[in-house]
Amino acid sequence: MKFSIKKTSLHKVLSSVGRASxxxxxxxxxxxxxxxxxxxxLTLIASDSNISIKETIYASKDNxxxxxxxxSVVLExxxxxxSVRKLDSDIIHLEIIDGALTRISGxxxxxxxxxxxxxxxxNIDFTKPEASFKVPGRTLKEVIDQTAFVCSTSEDRPIFxxxxxxxxxxxxxxxxxxxxRLAKKVVDLGVEMDFNISVPASNLYEVAKSIQDGNDVEIxxxxxxxxxxxxxxxxxxxxxxGIFPDVNRLIPSEFGFELLISKSHFITAIDRSSFLKSExxxxxxxxxxxxxxxxxxKSQEIGSSQEVLNPIEYKGGFLKISFSGRYMxxxxxxxxxxxxxxxxxxxxxxxxxxxxxxxxxxxLVLPVRTFD
Amino acid sequence: MKFSIKKTSLHKVLSSVGRASxxxxxxxxxxxxxxxxxxxxLTLIASDSNISIKETIYASKDNxxxxxxxxSVVLExxxxxxSVRKLDSDIIHLEIIDGALTRISGxxxxxxxxxxxxxxxxNIDFTKPEASFKVPGRTLKEVIDQTAFVCSTSEDRPIFxxxxxxxxxxxxxxxxxxxxRLAKKVVDLGVEMDFNISVPASNLYEVAKSIQDGNDVEIxxxxxxxxxxxxxxxxxxxxxxGIFPDVNRLIPSEFGFELLISKSHFITAIDRSSFLKSExxxxxxxxxxxxxxxxxxKSQEIGSSQEVLNPIEYKGGFLKISFSGRYMxxxxxxxxxxxxxxxxxxxxxxxxxxxxxxxxxxxLVLPVRTFD
Numbered sequence: 001m002k003f004s005i006k007k008t009s010l011h012k013v014l015s016s017v018g019r020a021s022x023x024x025x026x027x028x029x030x031x032x033x034x035x036x037x038x039x040x041x042l043t044l045i046a047s048d049s050n051i052s053i054k055e056t057i058y059a060s061k062d063n064x065x066x067x068x069x070x071x072s073v074v075l076e077x078x079x080x081x082x083s084v085r086k087l088d089s090d091i092i093h094l095e096i097i098d099g100a101l102t103r104i105s106g107x108x109x110x111x112x113x114x115x116x117x118x119x120x121x122x123n124i125d126f127t128k129p130e131a132s133f134k135v136p137g138r139t140l141k142e143v144i145d146q147t148a149f150v151c152s153t154s155e156d157r158p159i160f161x162x163x164x165x166x167x168x169x170x171x172x173x174x175x176x177x178x179x180x181r182l183a184k185k186v187v188d189l190g191v192e193m194d195f196n197i198s199v200p201a202s203n204l205y206e207v208a209k210s211i212q213d214g215n216d217v218e219i220x221x222x223x224x225x226x227x228x229x230x231x232x233x234x235x236x237x238x239x240x241x242g243i244f245p246d247v248n249r250l251i252p253s254e255f256g257f258e259l260l261i262s263k264s265h266f267i268t269a270i271d272r273s274s275f276l277k278s279e280x281x282x283x284x285x286x287x288x289x290x291x292x293x294x295x296x297x298k299s300q301e302i303g304s305s306q307e308v309l310n311p312i313e314y315k316g317g318f319l320k321i322s323f324s325g326r327y328m329x330x331x332x333x334x335x336x337x338x339x340x341x342x343x344x345x346x347x348x349x350x351x352x353x354x355x356x357x358x359x360x361x362x363x364l365v366l367p368v369r370t371f372d
Numbered sequence: 373m374k375f376s377i378k379k380t381s382l383h384k385v386l387s388s389v390g391r392a393s394x395x396x397x398x399x400x401x402x403x404x405x406x407x408x409x410x411x412x413x414l415t416l417i418a419s420d421s422n423i424s425i426k427e428t429i430y431a432s433k434d435n436x437x438x439x440x441x442x443x444s445v446v447l448e449x450x451x452x453x454x455s456v457r458k459l460d461s462d463i464i465h466l467e468i469i470d471g472a473l474t475r476i477s478g479x480x481x482x483x484x485x486x487x488x489x490x491x492x493x494x495n496i497d498f499t500k501p502e503a504s505f506k507v508p509g510r511t512l513k514e515v516i517d518q519t520a521f522v523c524s525t526s527e528d529r530p531i532f533x534x535x536x537x538x539x540x541x542x543x544x545x546x547x548x549x550x551x552x553r554l555a556k557k558v559v560d561l562g563v564e565m566d567f568n569i570s571v572p573a574s575n576l577y578e579v580a581k582s583i584q585d586g587n588d589v590e591i592x593x594x595x596x597x598x599x600x601x602x603x604x605x606x607x608x609x610x611x612x613x614g615i616f617p618d619v620n621r622l623i624p625s626e627f628g629f630e631l632l633i634s635k636s637h638f639i640t641a642i643d644r645s646s647f648l649k650s651e652x653x654x655x656x657x658x659x660x661x662x663x664x665x666x667x668x669x670k671s672q673e674i675g676s677s678q679e680v681l682n683p684i685e686y687k688g689g690f691l692k693i694s695f696s697g698r699y700m701x702x703x704x705x706x707x708x709x710x711x712x713x714x715x716x717x718x719x720x721x722x723x724x725x726x727x728x729x730x731x732x733x734x735x736l737v738l739p740v741r742t743f744d
Contacts, residue, residue, distance in 0.1 A: 076674070078647070079647060079674055079675070082647040083647075086643065086644040086646075086647075087644070088640065088644075101675070108679060108680040108682075109641070109644055109677065109678070109679035109680075110677065110678050110679070111675060111676065111677045111678075112675045112676045112677075112678075113674065113675040114673070114674060114675045268460065269481070271458065272458045272459070272460075272481055274458075275450070275451060275454040275455075275458075301486070302448070302451055302485065302486060303451070303473070303483060303484045303485040303486045304483065304484045305481065305482065305483045305484075306481070306482050306483075306484075307480060307481035307482070308480045308481075310480075
């Protein structure tokens with residue numbers, strides 16, 4: 001293997017695939033990036049058991065890829081990344097010197113990195129499933145931003161660590177929940193599809209990072225895996241086993257109280273009480289009536305906070321409800337517009353947050369019981 | 373106690389004294405800040421066993437300090453800081469409501485913070501020692517920047533965790549060492565003083581943070597403590613017990629090799645090999661001759677790096693010497709100018725670094741033995 005390439009082009013794809021390499025894998029070679037140089041293209045692959053990323057670079061005037069000799073090798077992800085980043089040269093030269101010992105050079109500096117032979121690297125199957133569709137990158141990014149943060153980080157119930165994507169004719173229902181809150185986003189695919197899959201939130205974040213606004217992303221789905229084709233990057237994720245519960249019955253449809261409020265104003269007010277934490281957790285109490293809307297928080301140890309809110313509109317009688325400050329802030333932050341409608345059923349009932357200018361997204365939060 | 377004050381003024385002094393409060397002290401009240409409101413001034417004090425900071429604010433048009441009722445209280449450092457930071461108001465009102473329960477309010481929001489009574493706070497003696505002198509803030513900051521980084525962070529030999537300040541007539545010798553390297557800075561005080569003290573590096577960093585260029589800092593010294601008067605801030609540090617060794621005999625005076633090199637060029641070159649670490653440590657080998665100057669580094673596990681340097685000038689025959697990459701980089705970074713002269717005695721001898729435009733500062737580094 002021997003080639004030269006523009007430093008910026010190589011660094012970009014190495015950073016991209018490097019995200020899938022794993023330092024903690026029981027298989028040490030998976031902490032590396034597999035280089036495969038053929039004919040007219042350089043392919044880079046990294047993978048752990050959870051996510052695999054493949055980058056293909058075709059020789060172009062832009063990347064100045066110049067192939068002298070085909071071949072392949074596996075290089076430790078962090079070392080090859082650091083080597084390329086630190087070389088002070090526009091063009092980087094890579095060459096296998098002996099077995100898997102690889103020279104990376106540029107200008108008057110060079111590295112010799114101990115690699116591994118590529119036949120030791122497990123074979124990753126990137127075959128494209130038949131069922132596939134396209135969505136605008138911007139839409140996919142929005143789906144991820146508005147739902148994935150809700151997912152549970154605990155492995156107690158693995159199904160809750162991912163976002164569920166379920167088709168209903170042309171519509172894609174994207175739902176995430178950790179059993180204390182829920183996010184639901186509906187997207188029109190413009191084409192009829194039929195699948196019901198749950199994708200790990202952590203892998204969706206990697207997809208979101210790869211998306212540049214403007215272009216479409218192709219998504220291919222099988223019953224084992226999902227593939228995201230983002231420009232020249234292919235991100236392949238495992239699916240989470242298990243059946244995602246039907247959450248639609250949890251979303252109330254009749255409400256007795258409605259609070260229309262500025263998102264930014266409400267976030268600042270909740271944030272003001274955020275240091276009144278007990279064991280990392282803080283509860284905020286909302287007391288609303290036609291006269292005044294008050295927000296308060298209390299910690300036995302530290303003290304208390306109190307604040308009068310300035311809503312756009314409030315409909316309903318006296319309401320007292322307590323909730324997690326963090327959950328409310330995160331739900332509010334997920335909306336694109338500033339005017340948010342919060343609809344309550346009653347003191348101990350789940351409430352929903354809606355963007356008054358975008359009905360594709362809904363957030364639901366369960367209240368917290370307090371003793372005052 | 374009841375007063376109001378400009379938010380920015382209060383936040384500034386709270387951040388300043390807060391640095392001395394200790395969350396880990398065996399005496400819980402030391403995690404607080406003592407407020408003392410008298411006549412025409414608000415005094416804030418925080419302290420751990422190591423460092424004490426006192427801020428005094430006199431009522432002025434600038435800070436809008438408005439005193440309604442004298443009094444004192446101790447408030448938990450992080451809570452009072454967060455309260456003041458998060459209140460969305462130009463003016464902050466502080467008032468003891470009941471015992472030590474304190475209201476902090478601004479605009480339409482308020483906090484109630486559980487404080488402690490001030491008579492529970494230990495009495496910190498801020499009496500000014502007789503011996504004192506002034507130095508420009510800029511000079512003091514430079515002394516700290518150029519020496520304190522060398523200090524040891526291990527408590528094995530406490531005397532090496534501080535910078536030694538020793539007078540010699542008008543001259544102040546500032547020396548730091550961790551027994552593998554050494555920094556020496558000499559400052560002309562313009563006045564004859566007589567002391568020999570060692571001040572913890574961590575406290576000197578706090579002093580450096582308080583210094584705004586342009587003003588003088590007054591330093592008062594006793595055999596127990598040292599005080600730094602930086603504008604309205606008084607920082608008082610304990611001294612380190614023990615006798616600082618005489619290091620002058622360690623500094624060689626005759627050299628066989630001289631390398632004049634650009635600091636930035638040399639730093640980048642050393643940094644290029646910085647990921648070839650074994651157990652957090654990396655050794656760089658310099659091979660110099662009249663023909664070529666080469667830098668190389670090697671890690672059994674990872675691989676190696678090699679680079680040809682472009683010095684300004686080299687005097688001497690063939691020299692091979694190895695050193696810690698980190699120590700060399702830190703020594704180089706301490707200099708103000710770019711042209712650095714490195715003077716070597718021989719392969720296994722300590723070498724010194726000198727700023728060719730500033731003879732007040734010298735860095736010394738011990739070489740590392742290697743087996744190739």
